[in-house]
Amino acid sequence: MKRTIEKVAVLGSGIMGSRIACHFANIGVKVLLLDIRPKELSEAEKKKGLTLESPSVKNRIVDKALADTLSSKPSPIYEKDFAGRITTGNFDDDLHRLSDYDWIIEVIVENLEIKQGLFEKVEKYRKAGSLISSNTSGIPIHLMADNRSEDFQKCFAGTHFFNPPRYLRLLEIIPGPQTKPEIVDFLMDYGDRFLGKETVLCKDTPAFIANRIGVYAIMSAIHTIEDMGMGVSEVDKLTGTVIGRAKSGTFRTLDVVGLDTTVHVANNLHKVLEHDESRQRFELPKSVSVLKENEWYGDKSGKGFYHMIRHDDGSKELKEIDFSTYTYKPAEKPKIKALDAAKGIENLRKRIKFLVNFEDKSGEFYRKTFFDLFRYCSNRIPEIADDLYRIDQAVCAGFGWEYGPFENWDILGVSDTVKKMEESGDKPAEWVYEMLDAGIGSFYQVIDGKRNYYHIGSKSYQEVPGLEDFILLDTLKSANKKIWSNEGASIYDLGEEVIGLEFHTKMNSLGQEVVEGINKAIGLAEQSYKGLVIGNEGPNFSAGANLAMLYMYAGDQDFDEIDLMIAQFQQTMMRARFSSVPVVVAPHNMALGGGCELSLHADLVQAHAELYMGLVEVGVGLIPAGGGTKEMTLRFSQSLTSGDVALNRLQETFMNIATAKVSTSAAEAAGLGYLEQKDSISINRKRQLAEARQKVLMLHDAGYTQPLERKDIRVFGKSSLALFEAGITGMRYGSYISEHDAKIARKLAWVMSGGDLSEATEVSEKYLLELEREAFLSLTGEKKTLERIHSILFKGKPLRN
Template sequence: MNRIIQKVAVLGSGVMGSRIACHFANIGVQVLLLDIVPRELTEQEQKKGRSLEDKEVRNRIVNEALQNALKSKPSPIYDTAFASRITTGNLEDDLPKIKEYDWIIEVVVEKLEIKQSLFEKVEQHRKPGTLITSNTSGIPMHLMCKGRSDDFQEHFAGTHFFNPPRYLRLLEIIPGPKTDPKIIDFLMGYGDRFLGKETVLCKDTPAFIANRIGVYSIISAIHTIEKLGMGVSEVDKLTGTVIGRAKSATFRTMDVVGLDTTVNVATNLKQVLTHDESKDRFELPKSMKVLHENKWLGDKTGQGYFKMIRHKDGSKELKEIDLQTMEYKDAEKPRLKSLDEAKSIEDLKERIRFLVNYQDRSGEFFRETFYDLFRYCSFRIPEIADELYRIDQAVSAGFGWEYGPFENWDILGVKETVANMEKAGHKAADWVYEMLEAGNDSFYKVVDGKRNYYDISSKSYKEIPGQGDFILIDTLKGAKKKVWGNEGANVYDMGDEVLLLEFHTKMNSLGAEVVQGINTAISMAEKSYKGLVIGNEGGNFSAGANLAMLYMFAGDQEFDEINLMIAQFQNTMMRVRYSDVPVVVAPHNMALGGGCEMSLHADAIQAHAELYMGLVEVGVGLIPAGGGTKEMTRRFANAIVPGDVELNRLQEIFMNIAMAKVSTSAQEAKGLGYLEAKDAITLNRKRQLADAKSRVLSLYEQGYSRPIQQTNIKVLGKTSLALFEAGITGMIYGSYISDHDAKIARKLAYVMSGGDLSSATEVSEQYLLDLEREAFLSLTGEKKTLERIHSILFKGKPLRN
């Protein structure tokens, strides 16, 4: 279906509506955001002599909601300038404008009669053929569109975003009884390609997929927690990133989201689920009942499962609820033997297997909650989804899980887990036994390089649709596409004569094994392939260089080793730039320090929209020396045009590095100069590696040839040094920076100025690299720099000294 979306009207500007509006603005769409008209004047409006007829008053609710959203952290918008794409208004004066819009999204309060009333008004102004969708989290589609025209119903569906819409990947698509299948196909594709979402097709069942499974998992787990006598902090330590779930784990997540949200969904499900064999499990646990009755709903009320006490002296004290007494106590810092032993297990799948089988209370908790969830999900097919992969997609994308329920079941081994489940009183649905009896021992497997799932209706494996647009490392592994590897990096054949270098060190730090991987991958590509992609599927692209190794060498005063290490890293970054084949780097999430420098040297960057990129070495008492300082100075020189105020532009770049400024999105990275016009942005993470591969092939087809190293980089010498020195001195006098900060800044200024040159001069890239390395090396001999590195390595936080 060829449908172009240029203008979207969002009806309802609450927490979700305003943030959905921001995300459409993020992708370049013009948005009309409407909400109700106030019925009373505020005290401030009365003092100003305003009336209820003033436009400022009539649009007060929507304007305040949008401003609150734009001020919120994390920000719902990629760049504050994009807010200009949003026009506000109210549902009485401005509803007729929706006839000019391509898509109308309803995001008003979750009450059926209110939605039905609004849709009746919408139909009076909506142009036939216009998309009309609801962001409801659970009201049935067939009830909302009841009584509407055929055209309305044919173009109506549910589009359930998860909060916050910018960051959570899930978008559930729910057809109504008369929705045109072409509309569903369009929404599935648009959500994926343009909004960057994991679009999951849902049936019109209570709470759809993600909330049905996710809320069951939470409520059931709390019943188990109370039964085992576990504590809040203990559980959050067990249910976060250690098992591949969100950092906020269980109770912290509920406080952030708001306990009332979970309670409302659970209470509604218990009422409406007449045929759910486990509906009684949705009965609220004791702790949830007490907290809800006391209106201790989490962050929105100042206390929930956790409570932060702020003392007059500015100190803070964290309390947690005692699930037995329901009184607050000091937050615990539990030491769990199972987690201590699991620390050394880097592979998440191995760690999950280890923890679930551990013989202590934490293992008992994992077994009880995992087995119960597996059983529940097996009975939800075909009720909420015909295909099991949709459940995994929805839960993973909606709740931030690395692996969904059936994927976790595969990790533990389906056959042995079914036997263990029976012993624990959790018998799976009959179709699981039928699958095993037929000799099929997993829910997923890779066939001919494609991921397949077990299809219950046909009792066979089928390819998961849409994979042709994705390249996933797990699939490459399953298809045995690995062509080289060491302890920290692997090289895969992506197909079409393109290689992929993937690294998997702790925090994806760039140590010797990754440097070896980069050089090996480039050599292999130069010999037999069209090009190389550098990317990975870790939580972050790279947190930078291996500080532990540097700290060890610096502590032992092995400066020759440090010099060699920096030179090798610089040479490797230059090889990324100056190879015989195109190299495309695909950074996502954190790309800091060396991760940023590697990206800066690529022939092109294929960035994910969520990109936190920056040269942050100053924070550990150093300057960027993997070519980062050189590269930003080179970019400054190449961007100079007649009439530019050169010093102002150079100072801006200097300050970005000196203040360790990190982008909060790929769009902001453009403004900071880390991304250039030649670089591109992917919204859907699952598409990023495939997009990067396409970029490699495009560069190859255009007749790629190795660039020539630049020897005419203009540096300003004493002129810029004097400017930088004046700024540094002012910062010291104003007590904005320490003496050590000033020393680092002066080293950075010296490199970016090309040294103490008497006048503007043209220099080579190697000249700047040598200055970079010399400055970096000298700073590793500073005691205060070592103190900063020590604080990051051993305390996990930056030190200002």
């Protein structure tokens, strides 16, 4: 049976329900969001003379919840206009509308009786065969569909989204005892392809997989922290990005999520896990109990493990809880010997191994928490999952870990770690010993270019399912598919006669090594392949050009070298544009400055939905000079229709660059002109490189021909210069911009106008590139520009001077 999801009904408009509704709206689905009707009027409604039957009153709860969600940051929706895909209503008046919906998702209070009561009403209206699911995080799935019809039970499952649904990749699928296999298969596939999720099949066990393991890791770690007398800031520094976990670390994450949420899950697990050998670790540590008693739940209550004090003069002071007194003290900036020693280790796998084996208090903390978690996870198979890779997938996608427990165990060396675990009293499950006795020394291995995991039942490696449609660079590295590399970039054979270029500099900045890599990759592709994909698996596609070399040359006033650098970068961008084979760029997350310019010059862009793209050079006192200013002027020009001057639209493009406007999604990037109609968006980042390769093949098979330089770019000279100058002067008089901002803006205006031309004229790309380079070069001689670059390089923050 072919199943299409065109309409989704979300029952419950709380934080989770509204955000799930927004994410379905993000992908183009029509959504009906329902909640209860108010039982009494508010004071404002009474003053207006409204009644409980007034339409605005009946939907007050759902409308307010949705409005609050849409105004929250980070935004749950790709573009504001997408909210128009959501219709609101209430349970009393609108449940009959469910007969027209393909999927009904319940997201109400975690109370079995209330859920069952709602499902009884829903069954009167849902159409046979429609999907129905619950977003519960704790109530057993098999209990919720009791006493429902056979069709209801066959189409019912748990679909546990993690909050916030737009940003966290995990979607746990939990079948009920009667759920049809084809329904499970559909949910797994739909979550992956359409919702961009890491879909993980779970058993109907308490807290499923991610929360069972993730909350255990948190609670066990806090017990260890209290035993070792460690502090809040110290622990957050140790448990953040340095070991491949969320930047916020342990305690800041708890404050953001809300300690009450974690407490609820932990208490429930302690109550129901009577046969769990580590049940006592779910008991609330003293620190958590004290915060709970004081209702210091984190950001939602204003106090948690941290407390931000805002003084009357507008200044802020961050404090942290002192575990010895449970009062707040100034937040510490701890000096940690292990982290200082690991600073030079860029490779995360090597850094994790170094830190866990470091002989000091930090290393001891890592060993205690890592070994305990390894033991616990080994004992959860087959209880919560038959296969170990599901635990890694769920924890990584749900909690933002770079590597899951079994992956970390592999990094440390399974056999050596088991010996250390035994010494510390953390003996793992028997199947781990059976694996080692069989001569298998790791949980994962790349075999014939495919990722395999140790399958406990067969005592052998099996291919990790679901990766057939992905291109994973880590796997290609292990399969010896690298064909060239330098310090900043690598080229891989992606298969099907397509090669891929990966950046691996700090923040994937575009320095000399990356420029060399781009030229080398294009040369190889033109010589022996159908085309090239430029993309990577780093946290960000590229934060822009490497400013360090520019700063050095500018400080020495070596303008010839700067001119050569800019010319080389421009030539590289133009080579991407005018290569004889298709070049597809696959940006994700940050694609700033030069990263944006490279995307602008691709034949096609295969963007990830989470794309923060923009030309941000004005923030460091410069203008885009890698073809970015030229390209945005060209795109404006080609959008003009006969007789359409539309200088106001040119001014919009100018303002986007002059204010360093960055998109908050790929959809917004298209609205800003950074993406074009021909470009595509991948909702699942793991599919992005494979989909980019497919675009290369599509262009090749269509008979790709090398583009020609455009010589028909319409610029307006004095007319647009006058318009820009009026705006710049007005903003300067209003103190919205500094004098240096105005100087930069005038340089930008000069390029986009084509210079001081007396009338509208058609110019070439080469002409605008020369203007770009001249403007950029002149700004590198400005003291205030150097101050801005210095602030970014050495303080990590933009300077407005």
